Amino acid sequence: MIELRGVTKRYGATTAIDDVSLVVPEGELVILLGPSGCGKTTLLRTINRMVDIDAGTVLIDDTPNTAMAPEELRRGIGYAIQSVGLFPHMTVARNIATVPRLLGWDRARTDQRVRELLALVGLEPDAYSRKHPHELSGGEAQRVGVARALAADPPLLLMDEPFGALDPINRERLQREFAELHRRLGKTVVFVTHDIEEAVLLGDRIVLMRDGRIVQTGSPEHLWRVPEHDFVRDFFGDEFGLRVLSRHRVRDLSPGPVPGAEAPRVGRDTNLRDVLAIMVTRGVESVVVADGGQDAGGLTFRDIITQVRDAR
C-alpha cells in the first residue's frame, strides 16, 4: 500500500505538486492522468525518490520512503518508461537482469528468472535473450521494458507512459495484455498517462490532476457518473461514456427478456461499446444475448447505460 500525505514539490517559484494526498491500496492499478505539466510524472517520481519533496510524507507499507538509501528503495520498486530507456549496449537478457544483478542474485537464479519473464511478456526466450534492443520492434522493446520492471518481482510498479511510443494497434494490444498481466500478478501499479483511452481501459481508479493538484479520484464509472468539476467533464470529453462501455462485457450485465427475433445477436464476451456500435449500425434499440446457440436474454440501450453507470 502506498500513502502520500501532503506531498509538495516546488521548483523555484512554481509549485509542481501542491499538497497532494492519496492512498493506493495493495494490488490496485491507479492511473495518474492529466494534461501535460499537471505534475503527474513528478508525483510518480516522488514515490521512488527520483524527485525529492519539499513537504509531506510518502509511506510504502507504512514505512516512510526516506527510511533507506534511495538506491536500495528503487531496487525494490519496478520502474518502466518508454522503450528508449532500454540499455542499447546490452542484450535483452542482460537488460532484464539489471535489478537482479544489482541485488547480487546468482547466475542460475537470474537466468531462470529472465526466461520466465520473457515467456510472461510473450517473447520466446531462446529467440530473444541474445538480441540487442535495436533488433526489436517498438512493441517488443516495450515488452522487454515491462519484463525488466518485473525482474526482481517487486510488489509495486511505477510506469511512466510505458506504451506512449507505440503505434495505435500495438499500443492497444499491449494495454490489453498488460491489464491481463495485472489481474494475474496482483501488483500495485501507479501508471502515468495523458491518454484518456488508456486510462479508462486500464485503471481500477483514475486520479485526475491539474496544476499540481488532484481534481477528482475514482473509478472511470464514478468519474463518468458524478464528475465533481466542469474540468472533469471537459477533460474526458463527449466520448467518455463510450470509452467506459469498452471496459464492460455483455456477461457483466443482467439481461432482460428476449426481444423480437429480428434483433441482432451478440456473444457474452462482446464488449458493450461494440454492442452499441451494432445497435447504431442496425438501427435497433435492443440485442439478443446468445449463449452457446441459445438465446439467453436481451439487452436494451437503456439497460446498457443504466447498468454501467451504476457499476461499482
Add this chain to the structure above:
Amino acid sequence: MKPYVPGIRRNLPSVAGLMTALLLWTYATPTTEAILRFVFSAEGKVLYERSPLSRFLMEHLSLVAVGGIAAVVIGTLGGLLIVSRVGRPFKDVVLRLANFGQSVPTVAIMAIAVPSIGYGWRPVLLALIVYSVLPVMVNVVAGIESVPAAVVEAGRGMGMTRVERLVQLQLPIAMPVIMTGVRTMLVILISAATLGAVVGAGGLGVPIMSGIGSFNNAVIAHGAVPTILLALIVDQAL
C-alpha cells in the same frame, strides 16, 4: 532504436600486413636499401646509417606510448570531471584551455620548454601531452553527452548508483565516440613525435631531419615510411 556499435573496429588482416611491412623495413636492411635505391636512383647514399632504424622506432614508440597513455588518463579524467555535477560550471573554461593547447604548434611548446627543462625527451613529451589531451577530452565529453537521457534515467530509477551508471551505462555507450578521439590523438601523436628529433629526443624524426638537412630524399623516406606505417597500424588496430 539506433544499433549499438562497439568502439573498437579492428581490421586484423590489414594490421598484420602493415606490421610485417614495418618489421621488414626496420630489420631487413638490405631489402630496404634495395627498395630505396630503386626509387631514388639519383641519390648516392639512401640509408641513415649512424644508428640502426630499430633504435629510432623504439624511441618513437616509447614517446607515443607514454604521451598517449598520459593523454588518455588526463583527457578522460578531465572529461569526466567537466561532465560531472561538480565540474559542469568549468566546462567552457577547461575546453577552451585544452583548445588553446592544441592551437599552439608542438614546435612552439618545445621551444618554450627547452630553456626551462633542457634538451631531450622531456620537452617533447610535455608538448605531445599538451597537444593530445584535447581530442581525448572533447570526445569523452561528446560521448557521455550523447548517451540518451532516458537510458541514464532508467538506470537511476532501477536503483543504480552514480558510479554504477557511469561504469555500466555511460562509459560503454560513449566508448565508440571516445575511441574515435583516442585514434585521432594517437595518429596525431605519431606524426608530431617526429619533431622530437629537433630537440634531441630521438625517434623516427632523426633520419627525416637528417635527410632534410642534406637534401637527400631517400634518407627522408627511410624515416618517413615507418612513421606512416605506424600511423596506419594504429588507425586499423583501434
